[in-house]
Amino acid sequence: MAELHKLTITELSEKLSAGECTSVDIVTDILSSIDARDGAVGAYLTVDRDDALDQAKMADEARTAGKASPMLGIPVAIKDLLNVKGQPCTCSSKVLEGYTAPYDATVIAKLREAGAVLLGRVNMDEFAMGSSTENAALGKTSNPWNLDHVPGGSSGGSAACVAADEAIASLGSDTGGSIRQPAAFCGSVGMKPTYGRVSRYGLTAFASSLDQIGPITKTVKDSAILLETLCGLDPMDSSSIDVEVPALGEQLTDDTSLEGMKLGLPKEYFVEGMDPEVEKAVRDAVEHCKSLGAEIVDVSLPNAKYAIAVYYIIATAEASANLARFDGIRYGMRLDGKDPAELYAKTRSAGFGQEVKRRIILGTYVLSSGYYDAYYLKAQKVRTLIRSDFTEAFKTCDAILSPVTPTAAYKKGEKTDDPLKMYLDDILTTPVNLAGNCALSVPCGFTSAGMPIGLQIIGDDFQEETILKVGHAYEQTTEWHKERPSL
Amino acid sequence: MKYEATIGLETHVMQKTNSKMFCSCKYEYGAEPNTHVCPTCLGYPGALPVMNEMAIELCCKAGMLLGCEINPYSKWDRKNYFYPDMAKNYQITQADEPLCIGGQVEVEVEGEMKTFTLERIHQEENAAKNTHVAGASLVDYNRAGTALMEIVSNPCMSSAEDALAYMAYVKQIMQYGGISNCDQEKGQMRSDVNISVRPIGQKELGEKVEIKNMNSFAFIKDAIEYEIDRQTTLLESGGSVVQETRGYDPDRGETFTQRTKENAHDYRYFPEPDLMPVQVPEEQLKQWRSELPELPAQRQVRYVEQLGLPEYDAGVLTADMATSDWFEQAMQHTKNAKAVSNFIMGEMMRLLSEQNVEISESKLTPENLAEIIELIDAKIISTGAGKQVFEMIFNEGGEPKIIVEEKGMAQVSDDSALEGWADEAIASNPQPVEEYKAGNPASINFLMGQVMKASRGKANPGAVMQMLKQKLDA
Numbered sequence: 001m002a003e004l005h006k007l008t009i010t011e012l013s014e015k016l017s018a019g020e021c022t023s024v025d026i027v028t029d030i031l032s033s034i035d036a037r038d039g040a041v042g043a044y045l046t047v048d049r050d051d052a053l054d055q056a057k058m059a060d061e062a063r064t065a066g067k068a069s070p071m072l073g074i075p076v077a078i079k080d081l082l083n084v085k086g087q088p089c090t091c092s093s094k095v096l097e098g099y100t101a102p103y104d105a106t107v108i109a110k111l112r113e114a115g116a117v118l119l120g121r122v123n124m125d126e127f128a129m130g131s132s133t134e135n136a137a138l139g140k141t142s143n144p145w146n147l148d149h150v151p152g153g154s155s156g157g158s159a160a161c162v163a164a165d166e167a168i169a170s171l172g173s174d175t176g177g178s179i180r181q182p183a184a185f186c187g188s189v190g191m192k193p194t195y196g197r198v199s200r201y202g203l204t205a206f207a208s209s210l211d212q213i214g215p216i217t218k219t220v221k222d223s224a225i226l227l228e229t230l231c232g233l234d235p236m237d238s239s240s241i242d243v244e245v246p247a248l249g250e251q252l253t254d255d256t257s258l259e260g261m262k263l264g265l266p267k268e269y270f271v272e273g274m275d276p277e278v279e280k281a282v283r284d285a286v287e288h289c290k291s292l293g294a295e296i297v298d299v300s301l302p303n304a305k306y307a308i309a310v311y312y313i314i315a316t317a318e319a320s321a322n323l324a325r326f327d328g329i330r331y332g333m334r335l336d337g338k339d340p341a342e343l344y345a346k347t348r349s350a351g352f353g354q355e356v357k358r359r360i361i362l363g364t365y366v367l368s369s370g371y372y373d374a375y376y377l378k379a380q381k382v383r384t385l386i387r388s389d390f391t392e393a394f395k396t397c398d399a400i401l402s403p404v405t406p407t408a409a410y411k412k413g414e415k416t417d418d419p420l421k422m423y424l425d426d427i428l429t430t431p432v433n434l435a436g437n438c439a440l441s442v443p444c445g446f447t448s449a450g451m452p453i454g455l456q457i458i459g460d461d462f463q464e465e466t467i468l469k470v471g472h473a474y475e476q477t478t479e480w481h482k483e484r485p486s487l
Numbered sequence: 488m489k490y491e492a493t494i495g496l497e498t499h500v501m502q503k504t505n506s507k508m509f510c511s512c513k514y515e516y517g518a519e520p521n522t523h524v525c526p527t528c529l530g531y532p533g534a535l536p537v538m539n540e541m542a543i544e545l546c547c548k549a550g551m552l553l554g555c556e557i558n559p560y561s562k563w564d565r566k567n568y569f570y571p572d573m574a575k576n577y578q579i580t581q582a583d584e585p586l587c588i589g590g591q592v593e594v595e596v597e598g599e600m601k602t603f604t605l606e607r608i609h610q611e612e613n614a615a616k617n618t619h620v621a622g623a624s625l626v627d628y629n630r631a632g633t634a635l636m637e638i639v640s641n642p643c644m645s646s647a648e649d650a651l652a653y654m655a656y657v658k659q660i661m662q663y664g665g666i667s668n669c670d671q672e673k674g675q676m677r678s679d680v681n682i683s684v685r686p687i688g689q690k691e692l693g694e695k696v697e698i699k700n701m702n703s704f705a706f707i708k709d710a711i712e713y714e715i716d717r718q719t720t721l722l723e724s725g726g727s728v729v730q731e732t733r734g735y736d737p738d739r740g741e742t743f744t745q746r747t748k749e750n751a752h753d754y755r756y757f758p759e760p761d762l763m764p765v766q767v768p769e770e771q772l773k774q775w776r777s778e779l780p781e782l783p784a785q786r787q788v789r790y791v792e793q794l795g796l797p798e799y800d801a802g803v804l805t806a807d808m809a810t811s812d813w814f815e816q817a818m819q820h821t822k823n824a825k826a827v828s829n830f831i832m833g834e835m836m837r838l839l840s841e842q843n844v845e846i847s848e849s850k851l852t853p854e855n856l857a858e859i860i861e862l863i864d865a866k867i868i869s870t871g872a873g874k875q876v877f878e879m880i881f882n883e884g885g886e887p888k889i890i891v892e893e894k895g896m897a898q899v900s901d902d903s904a905l906e907g908w909a910d911e912a913i914a915s916n917p918q919p920v921e922e923y924k925a926g927n928p929a930s931i932n933f934l935m936g937q938v939m940k941a942s943r944g945k946a947n948p949g950a951v952m953q954m955l956k957q958k959l960d961a
């Protein structure tokens with residue numbers, strides 16, 4: 001039974017159906033893998049072994065009783081901002097230490113329904129605010145490809161655990177690139193679904209109009225299978241949208257032709273300061289898609305250059321209100337004071353990290369009387385322009401290809417003193433969150449230093465099917481996704 | 488120099504919805520603290536609001552009844568402030584696009600009809616209830632997130648009487664419309680009052696003072712009068728009014744500074760990203776409009792025109808919806824509207840106020856009253872006996888016919904019995920007999936009283952009168 005942890009959802013699902021292994025075998029193997037590697041990688045914050053094995057047993061019993069589902073018995077790691085009943089949900093923040101979630105997020109309920117095993121909770125930048133998982137208050141996570149390097153963020157734990165074979169798949173959340181960027185940094189596959197595709201109920205909000213939950217997996221097909229499980233209208237989330245969920249997994253076949261597909265190349269996305277190795281890997285990937293039959297067309301996304309500014313106004317404004325509830329009154333950390341104001345000040349001063357405080361203050365500022373029009377209102381107007389850019393572009397192409405990040409994963413500590421430099425990492429991912437459409441990050445090469453590079457495949461609203469098809473064709477005709485870090 | 492006051496009201500009304508504004512928790516007044524709560528109304532991480540459609544219906548209907556336009560596009564905003572009564576530390580409300588816009592009402596103030604205009608009605612969520620005990624503050628989140636409407640008037644009133652008449656009218660309409668019970672003791676109707684004073688003839692309004700969160704009409708009246716007086720005295724002595732928020736201390740009958748303009752909150756409103764804008768389809772609005780109830784003014788007209796009641800009666804009966812509904816129920820069982828009205832305005836209101844109970848708590852049912860009236864009209868009992876039966880049933884319950892029988896209250900119209908009593912009265916009271924015969928018709932009343940006394944009230948007064956006249960005029 002060795003090496004089950006190295007397999008994909010698709011492979012394990014076949015083994016499980018064929019009776020070649022059980023879910024208990026898989027979970028047992030994954031737990032040993034975590035024991036062997038997580039000391040170095042640091043992806044997990046908590047693992048409830050007994051609970052995971054109990055779930056695996058139940059999955060095996062359900063299978064014996066005739067239940068069949070591609071996710072049945074597959075262990076999935078959960079980003080620590082999703083509520084799982086009875087488990088902690090710290091968002092890697094001291095302010096939520098001691099909080100136990102009283103309910104299941106909708107995606108968690110869906111995973112349970114599908115029979116997946118909730119494996120444990122993985123590290124992240126505090127409240128998803130960061131691009132390197134260095135802003136985590138409760139754990140340190142390393143890039144499995146080079147332990148001196150960051151895994152990306154904010155879903156750094158989610159990407160690192162999959163890359164290190166410490167989970168078969170994981171859930172992350174993407175507000176400005178938080179799934180795609182760490183997936184690119186760790187050589188995994190990351191999907192940011194269309195806003196409204198996956199319910200946000202139970203996702204601790206960073207920026208409500210931007211947040212989406214999505215899968216991080218080893219292959220594109222796995223991404224499709226897991227995403228299909230998560231999708232659907234949820235009456236508990238008013239922003240979830242009633243669109244049909246296509247059979248995302250099934251449509252990905254051995255046919256790798258991209259004949260008839262038009263892929264757009266936005267000139268604005270090959271920005272100044274981009275690592276030439278990254279640019280080359282992406283351009284090679286574009287050529288590769290052409291060789292599979294795709295037609296490459298030039299597209300323009302002229303307002304993309306404003307995305308960072310717009311993003312850091314809208315996201316911080318929403319965050320300043322979303323994080324107001326962490327006040328020490330009902331749950332989590334509390335430092336008492338002589339009156340509510342003092343209690344709030346003491347609790348929040350001690351409970352939040354530097355970056356979270358920086359963003360709360362920024363968000364509070366842009367919403368303040370006298371500044372609202374100049375910042376928030378203007379940002380909303382530019383957001384509309386960024387969205388129109390995509391609408392225009394998708395009139396001439398089916399999907400857009402670009403790098404995920406300007407550089408591959410960098411050394412820890414390299415950007416921590418310069419938040420602005422860190423913010424610029426998000427330059428190629430934030431436009432998609434602002435516009436609301438979907439995008440996929442797929443491995444497309446390595447730098448000479450051996451760090452993974454990601455190809456971003458951007459789709460129109462609810463066109464996950466299309467970008468998965470492109471990603472799958474690319475992946476099945478390349479070998480990048482088969483590379484594994486040596487740990 | 489003479490001064491005048493300008494008053495505007497922000498009236499918060501808790502709607503009669505089955506569940507809270509953004510979650511499925513119920514609201515039950517007086518329930519064990521923190522028993523009607525969930526992740527959403529407790530502001531737990533990851534919980535999201537879902538709009539209560541019934542609240543939207545009730546808010547739109549309130550708007551229709553108060554003459555507002557229904558906004559074809561309204562939206563939700565977050566109002567940010569830190570306080571333990573607001574779990575999320577922001578309130579979901581409507582800032583620049585409220586559900587109802589404008590509106591106006593005609594209200595009688597001390598005999599004069601006045602028009603008061605509304606600025607808007609918006610929908611929001613209620614706050615939790617804070618209780619301060621020795622050394623600690625307790626928060627009960629049962630009320631947190633319940634559906635609350637804010638009815639905002641223009642600064643169009645000028646006296647405490649105006650404000651009270653306006654509020655009484657709003658309360659009456661909310662009750663008639665089935666929108667809220669407006670039980671002030673349960674905090675279902677609370678008002679913030681904005682008051683400014685300026686020299687008569689000055690165009691601009693004076694500096695505005697807001698008195699927050701009052702639920703008793705009596706306190707509101709006192710607070711307004713105190714505040715007008717305070718501001719006028721200040722201006723007269725050459726001082727100036729400071730724009731601020733004040734509280735009212737009912738024990739001292741005074742207002743006091745709570746927050747000055749410098750310390751005013753910056754609520755940092757911004758659109759609520761967790762909720763979609765509200766666009767009620769025209770068809771839906773039409774449907775709701777067709778369901779609007781008959782208002783007191785319309786009922787009054789019907790009572791006068793169709794039931795033949797005096798305007799005065801119609802006004803008294805419709806002032807309170809519970810009374811009016813009770814009247815209507817009684818009218819299902821009798822045609823004698825005036826008798827029902829007399830009983831309600833007389834016996835019923837006396838007993839209710841003596842015993843300090845609501846008409847809904849009366850043991851006497853509308854059917855009981857109809858039956859009593861039937862007994863009187865059939866001359867089986869006298870009106871006086873009817874009143875006695877009314878009071879007995881009001882206190883103890885029971886059936887009118889059975890009580891009349893058991894207590895032997897049926898009146899006597901039998902000629903032989905009456906004749907005996909009449910002869911006896913005439914024989915024993917020669918003086919009133921003389922006076923009557925000498926041309927003083929009122930003297931017959933004394934004889935009448937004697938007969939009633941002899942019959943212990945059971946003689947039919949009409950029959951007695953007829954018999955006495957027959958004998959004396961003969």
Ligand SMILES: [Zn+2]
Nearest residue numbers: 510512525528
């Ligand atoms: Zn609730």
